[in-house]
Amino acid sequence: MQEFIYYNPNGLDFPISEEIFVTSNLEDGAKSDFLISNSPLIKSELTAKEVDFYIKNSKDSLSNKIENVSTLYEIAATKYDLSQDISYNQELNNEVLLIANNEEEYKVFVEKTLDEDFNLFYITTDILKSISGHIGNLSVVVDDEGKDVTLNVSQIVWFDAKEEGLKQSGTFDPSLSSLDEVIKQLKDNIENYEYRKFITYDSSICQYHERREEICSRCEDVCPTVAITKDDKTKTLSFSMVDCLGCGGCISICPSGSLEYTPMSRTSIYEVSKFYSGKIPLIIPNKMNMENLSIDLKENVLPFAIDGEKFLDESMFITIAQESGSQVIFYSDFLSKGTRNAIEILNQIYQKKYSKDAVIVAANEEELSEALKEVALIENSRFTFNHTSSRKREIFAIRLKHIVGDEDLGTVTTGEFVHYGKIQVKEENCTLCLSCVGACNVDALVADARDNTLRINSSLCTSCGYCLVTCPEADCISIESDVIHLNKTWFTEEILAQDELFACVECGKEFATTKAINKIAAIMSPLFASNPVKQRTLYCCEDCKAKLMIKQGLLDA
Template identity: 50%
Template sequence: MQKEYVFYDTVGIDFPLDETIEVVKSPCERDFLVSNHPEVKAVMYAPEINFYLEKSRDSIAQKIANITKLYAIRSVGFDFAQDMDYTQEVDKKVLIVTDESEHETLKTTLMAEGYTVMLLSPSLILDVNGHIGALHVTLKKEGELLELECDQILWWNAPVFAMKQSGVYDPLKIGKAGAIKKLHENTGVYHYKNYINYDPSICQYHERREEICGKCAEVCPTVAILKEDETKHLVFSHIDCHGCGGCVSVCPSGALDYTQMPRLAFTHLSSHFKERIALIIPNKMDLGLIDIPLREGILPLMIEGEKYLHEAHLLNLLQTSGNPIIFYTDFISKGTGDVIRILNEIFEKKYHKKAIYVCEDATELASIFENLEAIPECCYGINEEGLRKREVFSARLAHLVGDEDLGVVKTGEHVHYGDIKINESNCTLCLSCVGACNVRALTAHPEDNSLRFNASICTNCGYCEATCPEKDCLHVIKDEIHLKPSWFSQRIMAHDELFACVECGKEFATRKAVEKISAIMTPLFMGDEVKLRTLYCCAECKPKVMFKAHMESSSKN
């Protein structure tokens, strides 16, 4: 049977590996799924395997088990990935934007290589649109607006608006040699993926009457996510997406998911960290800079898109492992940063221990290793299949809180949780708020004619408040998580009895709704008994009452 995992032994390991791993002493031509070395052909190269083997203080038995887990973790990502491959033709039309005459030489060199090159001053350029292989430059020359098309742009000291487009490179940021290398690599056929999956049905921007969200577009460093304000639709440009995942961590409802590691895949992945300490390392980080031994029990987790991790991911990993998490990175996204702070405050209140450590150099990492405390009391597992992001976090956090009241944790600018208040005396149970809530936080219950609310899955969007037709009725409480049992259960916010039609006896509306309409219309009907009676009739009986009165009046005349 052909094995999917290969270990290229360049150091002479003195213990056996699991039977699922083929050990080779030299590069081979067979196709594998996961390899520990770049010289052995495989779908995925996992540098963390050699890194762990070299640095770990685990026993030999632990190393054998953990190396198998590292292969399996990579396999989980592959099995659950939902990305697709796309291509874009990229021709040899290049624009060089600079005021420096020395770059004439670069123009000449590129033209000798078959490129069509134009050299422009940045002062002439008004805007850049499109994407790599199809860039559109708007410029103003001698008072006339002109349009220029090109495939790629080298722009010295490029402004932010230009750098948001794919195919634009700033040699001052990545070096002249690096920019030219990118130019060459992308010429011909440019390969890209879709990094984001989108569910508009629970999006807090999609087709709302007013803008109440749009965080994903705000944090996107490119033009990969744009808002169409007129229709309230999100537009995704996968070719412009860097795959950082920052939009995923700030999406309140879970409408966005990371295709390289969907949330359900992360759930399966986390099972490999039971009784182990996860050391999360973005792929962009240089493992060679971690020149210290790994404390016993540490298992590295290499991830793409370091910005996508949100509260459901991290609480899952904490409650599965029973240990704190270490995040070794030089950058924390806005959403993930808020989540780390929130979880650390919660764990401090409950266990008086830190949940997540963040560091960016080996010295800090060594210090963290010395102070780590296991948190076995936090362990908890649920079946996350079919649950949304907020529902997962709610169930996990509810178990953590238990029967205690741990106070209030403030959320933040990029991750929102909250509550609502309803003035029951003003609520007519019209259920406009239920229709406005697409995350099932507000629900109607015909069995007792009640309106109920679960604060723990509310995205704090405020659309229910904007939709409520009653004055001084529904108010949103912003950015609070109440760590007590009632915050995780449905609360009855308003209820009423049903009103029976005075003609047929059928219940057709709440008493408050009928009384409200009656109070408004009674003065307008000026004592007309027939019209007044219709106020207390169902839709079927209203015309009958009016027709009967008309016929009786006609017969008398």
Template identity: 40%
Template structure:
């Protein structure tokens, strides 16, 4: 199998190519990873190659370098491709996306907190199932709720990928890890991202422009910021059909951020050839390219926080809002928090955490998907409140903040730690009236399990000293 093949274009027969790209004079069946036309045995078709040759203003040597990068971009996508193919009677079942239920904001939660993917899916390839829906449809649902995925109904629109807040859904053939590696190839260029479903336009490309065909509906805030930062330039998106709501809201969010920081938009969108020509003419460099350090991440909010935090550095650029699908915000916690940590257990993105040494509850707003599960889980009345008010463009938004603090309560008899002071007093406040003045039972509320037994069984104990 060959890696890269170029089928010679009779209109442009003298194209200069690097040696690692094999040139074919005539159409033939041959196995290769990337080719500019759809040969039998080709794994990936780089249809933007001919478009680029026909329209670019680059010199032959510049063109050779750029074409090499285009082939490399498709080669990387082949290397990172995790698409699953399952043989069926009708042919082959393709799984265009992967699903990680561990960071899903809908899976097995007691209350509905998300399900945005099912709302944007046009074919019900993703649908919600909870006990109520199960009863209405005469189905079985053995847990609180979960997503029902039907890959056979998926039409590869990509809209679910862009609205998923945590990265639970990822695009099989072009995930975020692959996106970063491909975007690195575009350093010093203006990326022109063309919807793979659109007909390639006939428009001149200035020297700085390098195209790539892809499913533009998978582009959300992390992917878009990756393209902008890795290239160091504004990016141009060309899509003749209306973009998905997740992509549209992500573009609006990033453009508002860059307007605050750089006084210009980062992403230019065109739907017609005329609009594309105007966008390409206006597109320019923004800043030096940036690649974040390799740090283990749990969700795509981690990736976005790393990139946006670098962009903001130590500045304070005010506040930007958010949309209905791409949501950001913060929580507020009042003094009646007992540090029971129910909210920490409910949060699967790491936005809420605890410092066990300092007995503090911490919140990092940049990691929060504003799903609201912590608010629904908190047992204290009017204690935790979620506000979906967007992103604060300052360094404090990207670091954990102390939301509640308490001291350690020790057993009144032996001094062994038994919990936080607020939680022990809260339990005592609830249980004392139920014990109807029984001093011995009330004293057990302030003791460890071992000493509770002593209090109840030993008559010589000074109960009053325990209750002081």
């Protein structure tokens, strides 16, 4: 069975690979299930609109066009194979709440629907107190003459809705489109409402999860809906997939990479990017409607189609740039906070190394036209390594290390939403208690038992500050925030503190650092001044300490 199909009622005026079934008859598409098609009119698992966009706009030679069309189908198949998103169905009944500002808005809605498609509830804005839940299961609390009454509905129509209302899935505002469109949407949802799981979450490297103090909750801050909520008592995050829009803004801003974008994970980005070796990637999110875009693609430019526009982070951009060996165009009329910072960071790095931007942003067709004139391959910039299963910071560190090499390219600044930094320790104040190591869940801070050292790999540090909060010593840890040092020491473990182990005065077993023992002894010795045995226990291991105290007790008895 053929997996790929190309449909065009006018046919195709040049030959393409035999692996792709070409037809001008729409009925051919109904005869079999295909994996990838170029048209939404054909039943397939995935529609690759970038195929027609490329054929229509590319200035590549005929031979390159033939090859690249096949490549685009292979890219789409790779994306499909590596996609981790799962589709779910939510059952909806016909109970709809209308929130209107006046009687006239109610009448207009009823006239449009004749009240025959919905079991309609109606309230005015002034008695609304709160909305919670999600589409199919919405709870609305209203003030009924001083008493709270809860209405349970599947969907809400709210004229001139407030922001908190629109954050809930299932709330629709006719003023943002039209009443006819909203009514159609309500009916379509009742017939079949499908949503996807757009993110996966690894709590083990989350910078918010179960920490004593709030160090990070950026994903919740940027979420445009109630898909991500936090519990400040337990310091845990909750995810509602039915409320998620799939924009990906939380992905690009997550410092550790604990969130992954299921339609296109970092592994998927890597595998797809390999197809662009020696080509110029033009990243186009779905919302930019490439099928309506008519623009000259100069030779060697290949579209890189993605779902959401906000999920790309610095590890993904540098992967695409290095695997292609080229500058990258990102065609989007909106940049999320994380994506904007990621591009700024990477462009600073590329300017220092190659005197070119890594990513050229184009917000409209005019800017895209100019970007296509400017964009080019970057000599000696291509680099590849298999980073399957690697974390976000590890990917960026290894790729950045290749750029830096043995040079010292100075520093670049980061923030305000994507943070890097360098931990510094006053060694004279550090007792090597290693509380900071336990607090660091991205393995930037480590202890080396071979030489009794505390070490930092700055390239992995998220600059979260939890080590500083956890450290029991005063004036010990500090952070040089929002900076990356572009030299080779940034990527190697640097010794922050070191000490000798202290041997038990009774048995000779090494059991703690010398500075830790001396510090405790300095505090406790005055309290034990009249008891030499207790003073000696301050310099004993746990076993010998107990033996001495038992012996002391027997003598006292």
